[in-house]
């Protein structure tokens with residue numbers, strides 16, 4: 380298996396966690412978003428959407444992290460990322476989609492940097508407000524839903540990671556990278572800590588990728604301040 384990805388892309392981070400949780404061997408093909416490699420003709424021949432991640436298995440190429448995860452669950456079911464009762468599964472998808480559809484697209488480089496900053500001419504402060512607003516808005520709902528459904532244990536649904544956590548944790552990485560204050564979200568922060576202690580999450584962290592610069596800030600990797608004794 381091959382994964383086109385970018386070390387700091389949160390959508391790529393989601394799929395890396397899934398692959399590591401399922402112990403699937405994969406090779407990474409880095410696509411440098413900063414250099415604009417995702418917009419090249421060559422990459423667009425693989426993914427006409429010009430987004431990472433993209434999973435390749437034999438002759439088959441698959442984009443969109445949610446589609447990739449559902450595919451992996453069907454072909455490599457151990458452990459399942461979406462499991463339990465029909466209601467549990469709907470809850471897991473609800474939480475994953477909250478991040479995938481309501482938070483992440485608003486802060487994607489093509490929306491936030493290229494359109495809000497570039498085309499609409501927002502200044503740095505306005506851009507930061509935009510970025511923080513969508514994360515805080517979405518995470519407040521995520522925290523409220525954790526309380527409403529009472530399905531969380533160590534993770535969003537019970538005591539093992541599900542697809543919802545694979546969306547939540549990379550989104551928290553982005554939040555911390557851009558200094559969003561997560562103090563109000565105690566349940567979310569507890570899940571984050573449980574997740575980043577796991578090997579699969581550690582291996583998938585942006586800081587652990589071969590292309591990550593040595594001096595990048597430690598957020599979720601082995602040197603995360605969250606993992607240091609207080």
Ligand SMILES: N[C@@H](CCC(=O)N[C@@H](CS)C(=O)NCC(=O)O)C(=O)O
Nearest residue numbers: 388389390430431443444487488489
């Ligand atoms: N819904 C897509 C989102 C993929 C996505 O937006 N990837 C970002 C990186 S996290 C990207 O390639 N952005 C390129 C851009 O915005 O120009 C998924 O879940 O795979």
